[in-house]
Amino acid sequence: LARKELALLDFVRRRAPRGDPAAALAAVERFAERYEWLKVAGGAKARILEGCIRPGDRIVEFGCFVGYSAMRMARRLRMLGGGGHIFTCEANAASAQIAREMLSWAGVQDEVDVMVGLAGDWAHSGRLGMVDLLMLDHRGARYHDDLAAMASSLAPGVRILADNVLTPGAPLFLTHVDGRYDIAIHESDEFLRPGREDWMVLCTPRDASLEGQVAEEPPEFRDWARRIDRLCWRSSSGGAGAVRGSLRDDVRDQDWQELQQEFAPALRIWAAERGLLSFSPSDGVGCASSV
DSSP states (O other): OOHHHHHHHHHHHHHSOTTOHHHHHHHHHHHHHHTOOOOOOOTHHHHHHHHTOOTTOEEEEEOOTTSHHHHHHHHHHHHTTSOOEEEEEESOHHHHHHHHHHHHHHTOTTTEEEEESOHHHHHHHTOSOOEEEEEEOSOGGGHHHHHHHTGGGEEEEEEEEEOOIIIIIOHHHHHHHTTTEEEEEEEEEETTEEEEEEEEEEEEESSTTOOSOOOOOOHHHHHHHHHHHHHHHIIIIISTTOOTTTOOSSHHHHHHHHHHHHHHHHHHHHHHHTTSBOOBTTTTBOOBOBO
């Protein structure tokens, strides 16, 4: 198990009373602020996520990491009157075990199933049942393929919430949902990283059958997706000193900045052309809207 995740689990157990999800969430955030940063959907992103949840939702999350978002969703379901359930999939078995321990300590283990394996494998398995809310927070280069594999499991009125669409980036996801989903882009800084802008993208199908031609993938989007995926792989498992979920602020941070300086303005223009952002190319500032 990774040193940082074990330290986090120990910190939560020492700082949060057992059975108190609010205290456990606060402890995770304190650890990320005071000791080592965690790539979790805290702060403004947490509020966006909670706003997407409805009473009794059956939720599938791709990308569990340490269980922070699953814990937050379970707490939100309780606040809405109880019911519903969360199935969260994690490719890394060590992270999945940490998440189980965290969720158990918070007292929400009966509301969350942590499932080990690739999101795509679970999506194709047909074992996830009908889904009211699908949270994509795993590998941006796979968002579009894994969403397509879930098509037969999407309940009427389903909401799809994709994190990290701008940072690190999921350009092929945008072309996949273009024209077939109603899209709302929510801009937010990364948790505890002021100035590191990101998008959470909320999508709802325009047609229950999801019929309609998928938009053509621009060649530059495919190229950016490959390069983003390569940097993500290095950050999570390949580079010297890499730490799962950290996107360490070392030499790779310059690589991210250079790549995002290249593709982020193009994604903003793509969104602005579809009425999804009020965009001024001179200042790069966008305002979330939906179409």
